[in-house]
Amino acid sequence: MDISSKLTQFIQEELLENQTQITQDTALFTSGLLDSVDLVELTTFLENEFNIKINEQDIIINNFNTINSMQNFISKKTG
Numbered sequence: 001m002d003i004s005s006k007l008t009q010f011i012q013e014e015l016l017e018n019q020t021q022i023t024q025d026t027a028l029f030t031s032g033l034l035d036s037v038d039l040v041e042l043t044t045f046l047e048n049e050f051n052i053k054i055n056e057q058d059i060i061i062n063n064f065n066t067i068n069s070m071q072n073f074i075s076k077k078t079g
Helices: 001-013 036-050 067-079
Strands: none
Touching: 001 036, 001 067, 036 067
């Protein structure tokens, strides 16, 4: 399973509890679909699933608002 698929599956099943369908470009945080509590769960998932370290300065909206932005962020971290 690729990065995008893993992210989509985790967000839809664990954070949105399959109540909302999302695309690669769905604004997750700026739309209010996800909140700060979800961000904690999401960063923990990313660190564990992709074996990366997310620093405080990494936690900006440009890195986490969409599946595409997270995929780019993970690619840079694992690069």
